[in-house]
Amino acid sequence: MEFHIDTSAGMTAGIAVLPDRIDAANCALVQQAFPDWLKRTANIVFDCSRLEFLDSSGLGVIVSCLRKAIEHKGDLKLAGLGTKVTMLFELTKAKRLFSIHPDTASAVAEFSSGNNE
Amino acid sequence: MNSLFIVRETDHAWLREQFRGRHPLLVTLCNKPFIEFLIDFSILAGARAIRIVSDGPIAELEQYCGNGSRWGIEMSYAHMLPEDGRTRILEKNRRFCSSGRMMIVDGVLFIDNDKTANYRAWFAAIPAGEVIRGDTGSITITGEPLPEAVVPPRPRLGIPPVSSISHYFALSAETLRAGDRYILPGYSNEQDCFIGRNVVIQKGAEIRKPVMIGNNVQIMSGSVIGPGTIIGNNVIVDRESTVSESILMDNTFVGEQLEVERKIAEGNLLIGPESGASLLMEDPHLMGTIRQPAPGNRIVRYLVHAIAAAILIILLAIPFLVLRPLLALQKNWKTVAHSYPASTPGKTMVLKTAKISPDGLTGRIAIALALDRFALLFKVLEGSLLLIGHRPQSSSATAGVDRNPVAFNPAVFGYSEAEDWAQNDVDTMIIDHYYALHGSPMKDISLVLNALTNRKTV
Numbered sequence: 321m322e323f324h325i326d327t328s329a330g331m332t333a334g335i336a337v338l339p340d341r342i343d344a345a346n347c348a349l350v351q352q353a354f355p356d357w358l359k360r361t362a363n364i365v366f367d368c369s370r371l372e373f374l375d376s377s378g379l380g381v382i383v384s385c386l387r388k389a390i391e392h393k394g395d396l397k398l399a400g401l402g403t404k405v406t407m408l409f410e411l412t413k414a415k416r417l418f419s420i421h422p423d424t425a426s427a428v429a430e431f432s433s434g435n436n437e
Numbered sequence: 438m439n440s441l442f443i444v445r446e447t448d449h450a451w452l453r454e455q456f457r458g459r460h461p462l463l464v465t466l467c468n469k470p471f472i473e474f475l476i477d478f479s480i481l482a483g484a485r486a487i488r489i490v491s492d493g494p495i496a497e498l499e500q501y502c503g504n505g506s507r508w509g510i511e512m513s514y515a516h517m518l519p520e521d522g523r524t525r526i527l528e529k530n531r532r533f534c535s536s537g538r539m540m541i542v543d544g545v546l547f548i549d550n551d552k553t554a555n556y557r558a559w560f561a562a563i564p565a566g567e568v569i570r571g572d573t574g575s576i577t578i579t580g581e582p583l584p585e586a587v588v589p590p591r592p593r594l595g596i597p598p599v600s601s602i603s604h605y606f607a608l609s610a611e612t613l614r615a616g617d618r619y620i621l622p623g624y625s626n627e628q629d630c631f632i633g634r635n636v637v638i639q640k641g642a643e644i645r646k647p648v649m650i651g652n653n654v655q656i657m658s659g660s661v662i663g664p665g666t667i668i669g670n671n672v673i674v675d676r677e678s679t680v681s682e683s684i685l686m687d688n689t690f691v692g693e694q695l696e697v698e699r700k701i702a703e704g705n706l707l708i709g710p711e712s713g714a715s716l717l718m719e720d721p722h723l724m725g726t727i728r729q730p731a732p733g734n735r736i737v738r739y740l741v742h743a744i745a746a747a748i749l750i751i752l753l754a755i756p757f758l759v760l761r762p763l764l765a766l767q768k769n770w771k772t773v774a775h776s777y778p779a780s781t782p783g784k785t786m787v788l789k790t791a792k793i794s795p796d797g798l799t800g801r802i803a804i805a806l807a808l809d810r811f812a813l814l815f816k817v818l819e820g821s822l823l824l825i826g827h828r829p830q831s832s833s834a835t836a837g838v839d840r841n842p843v844a845f846n847p848a849v850f851g852y853s854e855a856e857d858w859a860q861n862d863v864d865t866m867i868i869d870h871y872y873a874l875h876g877s878p879m880k881d882i883s884l885v886l887n888a889l890t891n892r893k894t895v
Contacts (some may be wrong), residue, residue, distance in 0.1 A: 343719075373719070375719060375720040375723075376722050376723055403709065403712050403714035404716045407700070407709055407714065407716045408723075410696065410698065411696060411707065411723065412694075412696075412723070413694070413695070
């Protein structure tokens with residue numbers, strides 16, 4: 321998983337590009353990497369443009385990442401959700417928990433505007 | 438008048454792809470296959486015979502509709518070539534079409550109509566020709582009208598487009614809202630509410646109209662169903678889930694605390710009708726397919742039950758041989774013969790069941806060990822009873838209960854005895870039906886153990 325810091329909008333935000341699939345087999349990778357990302361910034365964007373499949377354990381990990389980001393006075397925003405993943409977020413009501421953006425640029429811009437929901 | 442349905446493979450092929458290879462005319466709209474809506478309309482129009490002509494396999498349709506006796510009409514089937522035009526089709530079915538007035542329903546999946554209107558008089562009086570044309574098909578009348586018949590005002594008639602999943606979704610919602618215009622399955626004493634058979638709505642669940650719920654459906658506590666929701670047959674909506682403006686097709690399981698809004702779900706397939714996107718759920722906790730028992734399952738179930746019954750006979754033989762004479766001496770053992778419903782509908786079987794008085798230690802031990810059922814265990818080996826199924830007492834008390842949705846399996850122990858919440862015969866029947874539908878041979882064994890440990894000795 322790629323992770324890089326973006327300062328283009330005037331503040332530090334971390335962008336993590338999620339793989340095409342997050343399920344019980346690989347969700348631990350996200351869970352293990354997230355504390356390291358948090359050390360660099362608490363404002364994180366998950367770029368979900370490659371994400372095609374998510375199961376309940378993967379969803380659980382993303383929700384736990386959100387919780388950790390909030391505990392660190394930051395936020396976790398999601399960007400570039402595909403139709404299928406959006407359907408899953410709607411089905412599980414997880415859509416209400418996250419700030420969801422069409423792309424990473426708009427998610428980072430929202431961090432800069434200080435509009436952390 | 439006769440009706441000729443022309444069904445081409447290319448018509449509505451998208452439905453076959455969308456709904457896992459099912460014949461488009463057998464895809465359900467408000468829990469009723471499209472073909473039934475067409476048959477209903479033909480009957481309203483005065484048809485006495487219907488012929489389905491198709492250039493594709495129609496065995497599935499033939500199996501479903503049979504000879505039409507279910508609707509009181511004659512149904513027949515014929516093949517045609519894909520390149521056959523209307524004239525060629527009529528030539529090939531000359532004898533069927535020679536009876537005079539004929540309604541040709543070509544490439545039509547659904548006809549917007551009103552069951553209260555007098556289509557018979559209108560169709561009998563209008564001149565021959567194309568009556569209506571839709572995006573994919575048309576209705577044409579041939580033959581001479583009744584002489585000197587006055588054409589009544591045109592009744593409601595339309596061919597709505599059904600060429601995409603969004604059309605299908607919109608048509609389902611519209612048909613549910615206009616439920617009084619069609620003959621829809623289900624019953625309720627409230628308008629816009631159609632409830633099927635063997636539907637269990639747990640305490641705390643909420644049903645909002647308009648709504649349609651099929652047969653064998655479980656709505657768990659805290660769930661909200663509707664408005665604008667259609668639930669098919671054999672569906673479970675687990676706790677605290679919301680299903681609104683959606684369609685849950687047959688055999689669908691919806692997991693806990695989910696929100697299905699403006700979606701179509703079929704088994705583990707979730708479809709967004711507006712976007713056309715479909716998501717195959719791999720996670721059975723979220724959504725899944727409820728599988729119907731395979732035909733071989735009955736044999737496996739019998740074998741598992743017979744082995745378990747044999748083990749119980751061996752374990753209980755000595756206590757039975759010791760306690761039975763003692764209880765007889767104490768006059769605490771009575772044997773009564775009763776007639777009970779058998780698994781074959783309409784047939785009864787006579788079973789001798791024991792009644793043990795719980796007075797005294799021996800009586801309580803005998804009840805705890807289920808010695809009153811000991812003799813019935815041999816009936817499991819014979820194959821006339823299951824070890825666990827519908828409780829043997831359910832003769833007169835449940836005689837009026839509709840057993841159509843579930844095979845009735847008289848057994849030594851009732852599924853309801855494995856749970857201790859049943860307060861009355863209806864509760865008992867609900868539990869028995871639930872496990873009859875959703876159980877498995879191995880699960881039956883654990884339920885037998887529960888039934889044994891639940892034995893009340895007072």
